Amino acid sequence: MKYSSAIWLSCIALLCLAICQPCFALTNEGRVTEYSFLPEPLKPAYTLSEAVNEALRNFPSIRAARFKLKAAAAEITLAKTEYLPNLDVLAQEIFTSHNIVAGTIIPQVLDVIPIQSGSASGNTGKGYFSSNQGIGASWLALDFGLRRANVKLAHAATTQAEQSLKLTELDVAFQAAETYLDMIAA
Numbered sequence: 001m002k003y004s005s006a007i008w009l010s011c012i013a014l015l016c017l018a019i020c021q022p023c024f025a026l027t028n029e030g031r032v033t034e035y036s037f038l039p040e041p042l043k044p045a046y047t048l049s050e051a052v053n054e055a056l057r058n059f060p061s062i063r064a065a066r067f068k069l070k071a072a073a074a075e076i077t078l079a080k081t082e083y084l085p086n087l088d089v090l091a092q093e094i095f096t097s098h099n100i101v102a103g104t105i106i107p108q109v110l111d112v113i114p115i116q117s118g119s120a121s122g123n124t125g126k127g128y129f130s131s132n133q134g135i136g137a138s139w140l141a142l143d144f145g146l147r148r149a150n151v152k153l154a155h156a157a158t159t160q161a162e163q164s165l166k167l168t169e170l171d172v173a174f175q176a177a178e179t180y181l182d183m184i185a186a
Helices: 002-025 048-058 060-083 146-185
Strands: 086-096 128-138
Touching: 048 146, 060 146
Parallel strands: none
Antiparallel strands: 086 128
16 A cells, blocks of 8 residues: 555656646746747758659659550550461360260350360260360461551550650649749748
8 A cells, every 4th residue: 555655646746747847947047948848940841843853753643644654655565466476275174964065165266176075975874074175376467557557556655645744744843833832922
């Protein structure tokens, strides 16, 4: 019991000291020391160029325009892949019973003629495995300028995305500078 009252008294003394500490901040001469209620000194403000650069780094519409530019650049690569030949490979394994037509093919892009494989029909009704395989190659030799036009179109879309990014950066920089100057003037 003696210890708990001593703990309570020390807690109350610390609380009073914490509350009254700013009152003891005045010295004999009346000068204010570091424990006063003065506001914190202001941190150095942004300069105009720092405010504009911060806006250019973090503004969402600029990020969106940069992603659109990356997507447009990827479209060029995609358009150039039309010059390459296509090679399609199909392999499927089917488990079927005798009452299903053997050689059924799952729908796909590659046109494969089903080949009958597996056990002979007329079995007792047990299932069996069947397989289908196929390979196909194609290449468009004459396109009458279609692939070249698609590549040019992708380049034009990339140029448009670049110009759109520059315009968005200009708009954001102008708005950031105008807001900064309005705040300074206020």
